[in-house]
Amino acid sequence: MALPPKKTTETHQEKLQRRKDAEEAAMMREVDEAVRQGDLENFGERYGKPLAALVLLLVLALAAYLLWWQPSQRAAAEARSETLVSALDNVEAGNLQTAYDALEELAGDGSDAAAANAQMLRGGIAAQQGRTEDAVAIFDGLANDTAAPEELRNLALIRKVATGFDTMDKAAVVAALQPLAVPGEPFFGSAGELVAMAYLEQGKRSEAGALFAAIAKAEDVPESLRSRSRQMAGVLGVDAIEDVDALLEAQGVGQDPAADGQGAPAAPPAAQPAP
Template sequence: MAEESDSIFREVDEDVRRDQMLALWRRHGVSFVSATVVVLLAAIGWQIWTDMRESSLNDLSDRYAAAQDAAAGETPEAAASLYAQLAKDLDGGYGLLAGLRQGATLLEDGDAAAAAAAYDRVVAKAGDSRVKAFAGYLAASAKVKAGDADGAIAQLQGLALPSEPLYYSATELLAAIYTAQGDIEEARSRFDALVEDPAAPAALVARARDMLALFDAESPGADADNSVGETESGSAAQ
């Protein structure tokens, strides 16, 4: 009975530690999300400008603005349908923006799986590598919310490469997913890579160090090391 009770408490303790790790990541995650939004806007802005310069369809902006106004007065489900249709009708940057807005609206409405599918369509349609990477990152995030961690991991593994535009953010999100799954070894390897990269953003490195410190504090050897230290201190005092 005592062994069974100890096992139950260990499982609960592991869940609590995992929740603490995720809470830490969520608390500091806004900063890198805002940074990737800037990347996205710059990339799509350039693509829209190129489309408008090279295309005779100068009503794209008006059509997109009209759809936005119409969507503002609709339910999230109806707004998502409007954006879905716009994404099909428009090529170039405005079509990509419509697809992203569709995904965001679906996510706001609580349909994470449909949001992920919308973002994946943007990935397939985008020509700019930065837009493709950001849409893929959003798709992976939505898949996590939808409970498809394996799908998110598969997508992020292609984004968490040094050659990819969102390498650092994708690596951090991948590490967070592994943390949630309890795969600390995989999570640690990703956080270590971020800490050891001299070009990694300082705020991201700080978060990675915090997570690694939590791993170290909660590792099986940590208590043993502390016990040895306390024993040695006690012996010295005697």
């Protein structure tokens, strides 16, 4: 059986040392708290007023945003939309110059979507009025505005090339639109057709035919453009028809008349012999 451990008897000197250590630890805590309290008071005296002013400024800024800036921005956006709608109404009514002039301020007011749309509309009006150079300049400005939405910039580039196609160098047309004339790109159909036409004028019939065929086979391209491209590819000797039966069915060609319940036309009666 194991014997219980002997209790260590603490000497008088050790007791005094332990008590001294405890008193020193308590005193250090009191000093530390006093220092902290003093630092806090000094910080408050030095920075209290600036901090209070900063908090007040933040509160006032938030109030100004909620009560003035946000409603002001909303009202400005509504006014821009009304300007665009009014211009479209004037275009439909044939008041082209009125619409063109009304959009001038909005078109020059920054590079947001409303301003970009105003520039696009002004370019279209100028083109419709026969002012080709003005239209090309407007579309070119929007196409090169890096702050404008990318979709509108690309559309402006296509409109610029389409408007000035007759006078543009065809190599420049290909260079400008080739990045957009790729299957899967949003403007593949429109850009691809312009590039293919430029190829034709350069004498590159095989490149033009292949691009027309690709447009004809693209399901996300409008049917009118696909049909036109299919015809151009055929003229250039490129087969752009993947499913002949489906194409004929879509065009309503080769249907059986009996399927409509009309049947074949009756044969003419046999001639009667003369008496």
